[in-house]
Each structure stands twice: as structure tokens, then as C-alpha cells.
Amino acid sequence: MSSSTPAAAASLPGTFDQPHARLVLATATGSGAQPSHAYLLHGPAGTGKRTAAASLAAELLADGAPDHEDAHRRALGGTHPDLTWVRPTGAHVMRVGDVDEPVVAAASRTPFESKRRVFVLERVETMNDEVANRLLKTLEEPAPFVHLILLSESLGQVLETVVSRCQLVRFDPLAPERIAAALEADGVPGPRAAACGRLALGDGSRARYLASEEGESLRAEVEDWVLGVVEGTAPGAQSAEPWRGLLERAEARRGQAEQAVEAAAARRLESEPKGRERRAIEREFEEAAKRDGRRARTEVLDLGLTLAALVLRDLGCLAAGAEGAVLAVDRLERLASVAGETDERVFRAAVERCEETRASLELNVTEELALAALGFRLEGLVGAAE
Numbered sequence: 001m002s003s004s005t006p007a008a009a010a011s012l013p014g015t016f017d018q019p020h021a022r023l024v025l026a027t028a029t030g031s032g033a034q035p036s037h038a039y040l041l042h043g044p045a046g047t048g049k050r051t052a053a054a055s056l057a058a059e060l061l062a063d064g065a066p067d068h069e070d071a072h073r074r075a076l077g078g079t080h081p082d083l084t085w086v087r088p089t090g091a092h093v094m095r096v097g098d099v100d101e102p103v104v105a106a107a108s109r110t111p112f113e114s115k116r117r118v119f120v121l122e123r124v125e126t127m128n129d130e131v132a133n134r135l136l137k138t139l140e141e142p143a144p145f146v147h148l149i150l151l152s153e154s155l156g157q158v159l160e161t162v163v164s165r166c167q168l169v170r171f172d173p174l175a176p177e178r179i180a181a182a183l184e185a186d187g188v189p190g191p192r193a194a195a196c197g198r199l200a201l202g203d204g205s206r207a208r209y210l211a212s213e214e215g216e217s218l219r220a221e222v223e224d225w226v227l228g229v230v231e232g233t234a235p236g237a238q239s240a241e242p243w244r245g246l247l248e249r250a251e252a253r254r255g256q257a258e259q260a261v262e263a264a265a266a267r268r269l270e271s272e273p274k275g276r277e278r279r280a281i282e283r284e285f286e287e288a289a290k291r292d293g294r295r296a297r298t299e300v301l302d303l304g305l306t307l308a309a310l311v312l313r314d315l316g317c318l319a320a321g322a323e324g325a326v327l328a329v330d331r332l333e334r335l336a337s338v339a340g341e342t343d344e345r346v347f348r349a350a351v352e353r354c355e356e357t358r359a360s361l362e363l364n365v366t367e368e369l370a371l372a373a374l375g376f377r378l379e380g381l382v383g384a385a386e
Helices: 019-025 049-062 068-076 096-108 129-140 176-185 190-199 204-211 213-231 244-269 276-319 329-339 344-363 367-385
Strands: 038-042 083-086 117-121 146-152 167-170
Touching: 019 038, 019 049, 019 167, 038 049, 049 068, 049 117, 049 146, 083 096, 096 117, 096 129, 129 146, 176 190, 176 204, 190 204, 190 213, 190 329, 204 213, 213 244, 213 276, 213 329, 213 367, 244 276, 244 367, 276 329, 276 344, 276 367, 344 367
Parallel strands: 038 146, 038 167, 083 117, 117 146
Antiparallel strands: none
16 A cells, blocks of 8 residues: 655655655655646656656545545556546657647546546657647646646757746666666676666666567667678678668567557457447547557667667777777677777767667658668768778
8 A cells, every 4th residue: 555654755666766856756745745736757768757657646646535545556557537648649749639638628627536637748858839839828827636747758859838837857867787787686697687787878678678588689680780781791691681670670569569459449349339439439549559550660660770879889989999888798799809990980970870860760751761771871981991
């Protein structure tokens, strides 16, 4: 059972490794607390923001409830009627429809059973001016029972009109050593745990994925591609399209995401009678399947290109004689043999090409052409170095 005492608030789940967040949120719940009308939890992915947001929402909704434990449990499970959790429906943007009825209109209505209504909005950096303006009055003059919890992985991309109306709660990147220790405790071999802790760049969730068999397979695939280019692998020794595996992996992940939504739709529609309401639900699930599929595909490509950039970064470190700065410590010997005498500036330029390609994915470019172009650019850089 979750307590509503200040001591419990001081250790909200998700804030254990986050002293600033723990300090700020300690004043949000408990006896005599006066929570802010709007919080903006910001920091890298995998640092506890979502867990902290769910815990804070549960504490706020359970406060004063006749059955505190039941209200808290339902809020954590996402079934409390006074909790609204919003995720952008666009692959890269939050749409007006995401906030219009679910937040703006709902915030004007009194709670169903709690003394508060809580709205959690993810990825608020994807808001454009139109969405922010629609939400502005709710942020500026909310009803006394309304509390908003906003989440962002990139504070610098959140519109200032939103930032200025929220209490900021910072979540710092997790230390590589802390991540590695947690992975080792879960049975991940030491060298791999150390490398994943570094490669995750403070993202605990990413570290766990990279330490998995699927993550290790993705790492190996990207490394073979990048190192093959740097080594100048002879034609025929590897595929003419070495990036093709990454694209196929992304497509497979897209299919899995769509199937997950289709399965949820089947369960939801099992007892739904035919009619206009059923057709509306079917269309909603169809849109959700497309949206989740696109997002899953993009996430795989984004991570693959990030890993490619990190391989090239490590090569640059070795070329500069900075072995201690290498992230993939479990691949040190192979990376050192590839780095050779290449000028470190070549690797820095190659990292920039990877980052440019990664950023272009948000512009709805054709991924196949983008990867092919990146392959040619990397080969051109290596050729210039030779």
C-alpha cells in the first residue's frame, strides 16, 4: 500500500537516482502538500520520468480517497476515471485532437470520484504552436482540481509558452557505472554490461535493450556495416546494400507493433455489436496500428543510426589516442585494429553524416534512399582518407 506521508513522497518510484526530481516532487504529495497545477518532467529517456509521472498521478488521485489503496492501484494501472494519459498520435507530432477533447474540454469538467483530475502528456516537445495555443488557457488558468504532468526528452524543443507555465523537474542521465551495475545484477556479463552502460548515454531502458539478445544482434549488425565500410571490404565479400538488414529489422518491428494493436482491437471488438459505434472503433484501431507501426519502425532506424555514429565516434577516439573515452569497451580490440592510422577528423565527419541522416527521418524521407545515400557518403569519406 502506498502511503501519502511526506516521507513516501520523498521517494516516489522513478526518482531514486534523481535527487533534483526527488526534492521537487517531495512537496507535491502528503499531508498539507500544495502540488503545482503543472509539472514538466524533462530529461533523457529511461531515466524514470514515466514511472515518476505515474506514481505522482496515483498519489494525487488517491489523496483523500475512501479506499486509498484501491484508488492508488487503479491509477497506476491506468483505469482510474480521473486520470487521462495522452500520447501523440502523430509519428513525430502531437495533434490538436490529442489535447482538444481529452485535455482542454475534459479539464473543465469536475472529477468523477477523486478530488482532482490529472492529465499526463508525453513527448510535449512534439507540440507545435497550434497545439500549444489550444492548451494555453488550461495551463494558465486551470480549474483548482486540475493537475497536468508533462513529459519531455528534449526541454530545448518545448515551446517557451509551455515551459514558462510549468514547474520544471529535472531528470539527469543515469551514470554508466550505475546502469552497468544494474545489468550485472540481472546476469549480464561484465564487459557487455559496461559497454551497454556507456552506449546507452544515460538511458536505462536503452541499456537493457542493448544488453538483450536482440540488442546485441542489432549492435553486431550495425558494427559489421560500419566497420566493413571503414575497412574497405572488397566487393562481393559483403552485401552491396549492407544497411539492408537494418531496414528489414525495422520493418519486422513495424509488423510486430501493428499486430499488437490488431490483437487489442480483436479483444475490444469481440463483444461489440455491429453498427456505427463499432465502425468508429475499428477505424480508431486501424489508425492506431498505422501510427504505432510507423513509430516502431522509426525507433529501430533511429537507434541503428545512433549506434553507427557511436561506432564511428569510438574509432575517432582511438585514432586520437583517447582509448579511455571509448564506449564499446567490449569491442576495444576489434575497433583498435580498424581505426589504424586514419585521421580522427574523418571519423568526426562520418559521425555528422550519420546524425544528419538520423535527423532526416523526422522529415518523412524515404528511409531506403536515406540509408543508401549515407552508405555512399561514408564510403566517400573513407576513400578520401585512404
